[in-house]
Amino acid sequence: MDFPTFLIxxxxxxxxxxxxxxxxxxxxxxxxxxxxVNLAHGSFYMLGAYLAYWLSTLMGSLTLAIIVxxxxxxxxxxxxxxxxxxxxxxxxxxxxxxxxxxLIYIFEELxxxxxxxxxxxxxxxxxxxxSIPLTDNLSYPVYRLFMSAVCIALALGLYWLxxxxxxxxxxxxxxxxxxxxxxxxxxxxxxxAVVFALGVGLAAVAGMIxxxxxxxxxxxxxxxxxxxxxxxxxxxxxxxxxxLISALLVGLADTFGKVLLPSMSGMLVYMLMAAVLLWKPExxxxx
Amino acid sequence: MKTSxxxxxxxxxxxxxxxxAASTGLLVSEQAQxxxxxxxxxxxxxxxxxxxxxxxxxxxxxxxxxxxxxxKLGGREIEFFKVxxxxxxxxxxENANKLVQRDKVDVLVGTVHSGVQMGIHKVARDSGxxxxxxxxxxxxxxxxQCAPNVFRTSFSNSQPTRALGAAMMAKGHKKAVWITWKYAxxxxxxxxxxxxxxxxxxxxxxxxxxxxxxxxxxxxxxxIAALKPDAVACFFAGGGAAKFMKDYAAAGLQGxxxxxxxxxxxxxxxxxxxxxxxxxxxxxxxxxxxxxxxNKEFRLNYAKTFKLQPDVYAxxxxxxxxxxxxxxxxxxxxxxxxxxxxxxxxxxxxNSPRGKWTMSKxxxxxxxxxLRIVENxxxxxxxxxxxxxxxxxxxxxxx
Numbered sequence: 001m002d003f004p005t006f007l008i009x010x011x012x013x014x015x016x017x018x019x020x021x022x023x024x025x026x027x028x029x030x031x032x033x034x035x036x037v038n039l040a041h042g043s044f045y046m047l048g049a050y051l052a053y054w055l056s057t058l059m060g061s062l063t064l065a066i067i068v069x070x071x072x073x074x075x076x077x078x079x080x081x082x083x084x085x086x087x088x089x090x091x092x093x094x095x096x097x098x099x100x101x102x103l104i105y106i107f108e109e110l111x112x113x114x115x116x117x118x119x120x121x122x123x124x125x126x127x128x129x130x131s132i133p134l135t136d137n138l139s140y141p142v143y144r145l146f147m148s149a150v151c152i153a154l155a156l157g158l159y160w161l162x163x164x165x166x167x168x169x170x171x172x173x174x175x176x177x178x179x180x181x182x183x184x185x186x187x188x189x190x191x192x193a194v195v196f197a198l199g200v201g202l203a204a205v206a207g208m209i210x211x212x213x214x215x216x217x218x219x220x221x222x223x224x225x226x227x228x229x230x231x232x233x234x235x236x237x238x239x240x241x242x243x244l245i246s247a248l249l250v251g252l253a254d255t256f257g258k259v260l261l262p263s264m265s266g267m268l269v270y271m272l273m274a275a276v277l278l279w280k281p282e283x284x285x286x287x
Numbered sequence: 288m289k290t291s292x293x294x295x296x297x298x299x300x301x302x303x304x305x306x307x308a309a310s311t312g313l314l315v316s317e318q319a320q321x322x323x324x325x326x327x328x329x330x331x332x333x334x335x336x337x338x339x340x341x342x343x344x345x346x347x348x349x350x351x352x353x354x355x356x357x358x359k360l361g362g363r364e365i366e367f368f369k370v371x372x373x374x375x376x377x378x379x380x381e382n383a384n385k386l387v388q389r390d391k392v393d394v395l396v397g398t399v400h401s402g403v404q405m406g407i408h409k410v411a412r413d414s415g416x417x418x419x420x421x422x423x424x425x426x427x428x429x430x431x432q433c434a435p436n437v438f439r440t441s442f443s444n445s446q447p448t449r450a451l452g453a454a455m456m457a458k459g460h461k462k463a464v465w466i467t468w469k470y471a472x473x474x475x476x477x478x479x480x481x482x483x484x485x486x487x488x489x490x491x492x493x494x495x496x497x498x499x500x501x502x503x504x505x506x507x508x509x510x511i512a513a514l515k516p517d518a519v520a521c522f523f524a525g526g527g528a529a530k531f532m533k534d535y536a537a538a539g540l541q542g543x544x545x546x547x548x549x550x551x552x553x554x555x556x557x558x559x560x561x562x563x564x565x566x567x568x569x570x571x572x573x574x575x576x577x578x579x580x581x582n583k584e585f586r587l588n589y590a591k592t593f594k595l596q597p598d599v600y601a602x603x604x605x606x607x608x609x610x611x612x613x614x615x616x617x618x619x620x621x622x623x624x625x626x627x628x629x630x631x632x633x634x635x636x637x638n639s640p641r642g643k644w645t646m647s648k649x650x651x652x653x654x655x656x657x658l659r660i661v662e663n664x665x666x667x668x669x670x671x672x673x674x675x676x677x678x679x680x681x682x683x684x685x686x
Contacts (some may be wrong), residue, residue: 118340120558144537215559254506256506262495
């Protein structure tokens with residue numbers, strides 16, 4: 001591998017890592033703060049992608065579709081929390097796994113009824129559809145760079161929200177000691193609803209942003225779910241900072257693994273996870 | 288064969304006599320049913336999940352073939368039994384047994400997913416029930432584990448790619464990179480490409496792969512750009528195929544390094560892939576745009592009956608129907624005449640929308656493979672890439 005190729009592969013790793021982070025951030029938040037194991041997280045990613053496809057065909061603009069899509073996804077998250085998830089915060093992890101595993105099937109079936117089983121494409125907005133030539137025969141799509149920029153902006157926004165705002169303080173307090181926080185007069189139920197909707201929103205945004213380059217197809221959620229869990233486990237359950245670093249690590253391992261050790265590329269990410277867990281059983285960062 | 292069935296009948300009636308009159312009646316009715324009652328046809332196909340549409344297309348095609356012949360098989364009425372296999376390999380044996388043991392089907396048609404097929408295959412080999420494979424291309428079914436009662440009407444996984452090598456060399460592509468998902472179907476497709484391409488004098492400079500169904504291609508596309516091959520050959524299908532072609536185009540490789548593939552790369556995803564698929568060349572045993580009277584007639588009838596456009600899967604289902612019709616007509620619907628039934632199916636010539644084809648000794652189609660190019664969301668046929676191409680059937684012994 002010559003140096004320019006190495007740099008391009010580095011760019012590929014970072015870009016993939018950032019996308020993984022956006023997906024895993026919602027999962028780690030819901031996991032860390034409410035203690036809910038949410039296997040249906042991948043379905044929210046799929047929901048986002050299908051919303052982007054459906055709304056952009058309806059309205060003729062991906063930007064508009066994403067704005068409306070975010071609102072719909074957050075409302076959907078709030079409804080779901082109110083109907084189902086809030087009754088499961090205190091329950092055993094196994095109950096949560098059963099609930100969310102069942103939800104995967106329900107969402108897949110609903111998706112099939114609403115949007116069918118076809119593979120769909122989403123058009124990249126005109127302004128972002130160009131490619132930048134890097135070598136004599138390789139170009140880099142501007143849209144991928146845009147995706148990375150969105151992911152970085154979201155990461156910064158999330159950090160600011162949790163570390164610097166009053167709401168973030170309440171969220172952290174609620175995760176640390178629920179009863180004490182409630183005793184101080186903070187409406188913990190509301191906080192949980194907000195965090196859950198935020199998690200759903202993040203996954204849906206990831207799905208919407210990724211839809212033009214990933215295409216939109218059945219079961220797309222379950223494919224990303226496993227990678228999401230790997231990122232969350234390596235990063236330390238509940239830690240947003242951990243999720244970021246771990247997503248970048250997974251991106252590096254996956255990208256260079258595919259190129260340098262193609263026969264082992266499927267295993268490499270899991271070997272990374274095993275190694276990290278041997279060294280730090282609770283993940284890189286404790287929430 | 289005849290003596291063994293007689294002795295089984297004797298054993299059955301003797302034991303029945305011992306058990307009592309009630310069960311004797313039951314056995315007699317079952318015996319009678321095998322000759323004159325409705326023919327029991329089991330459909331084990333995916334009706335939910337990723338492959339749901341493929342299952343529906345296959346069933347539609349199958350029913351169309353039979354309805355065109357008056358809705359009967361060998362003069363017998365048909366009763367259908369359906370099981371949704373969910374493309375779930377872990378339930379393959381259980382689902383096949385539902386049809387074979389519970390519903391006592393005379394013939395089992397299925398399925399799409401190769402993993403599920405191996406479950407059906409085990410049940411078919413154990414029970415001896417007639418098994419027709421309308422899609423799954425897994426090699427074992429018509430190679431080392433072939434069986435006299437198992438017939439495939441679709442393709443073997445290496446068959447489409449076996450036509451790629453000569454076609455690519457004819458265009459002067461001497462160095463190629465191969466890329467696929469690392470799983471059974473991808474590895475078997477590679478066999479066809481590797482053997483035909485190296486035999487034609489080409490060199491495979493690198494094999495790239497990623498775990499199924501991973502769709503993060505960017506790193507491998509960067510690698511392809513750095514390797515600068517004359518052409519790229521691949522095996523992908525479904526949503527991953529659409530994404531691969533889009534990523535290939537977005538990376539600036541479209542038009543610079545020609546992209547070839549097994550025809551499933553461009554089946555059912557051309558709307559999703561859009562202009563990124565233009566110029567992609569593939570090899571397959573069918574194309575929607577095949578310009579023959581037989582294909583046009585089929586497409587018109589299918590569209591009229593189901594208000595849907597047929598695809599390669601519908602054709603395979605249709606051919607499964609045609610094959611069964613020939614077999615059943617030869618024995619006048621008497622499925623107990625196994626020797627005659629299998630012989631008729633083995634020697635059948637299927638007048639398919641894809642073109643005429645015959646059965647190999649290992650019960651896999653010997654068929655023409657077409658070279659196609661994507662233009663304006665259509666697989667345009669450039670010509671026949673390989674005439675009467677057969678799978679090797681390596682390791683198959685049908686006595």
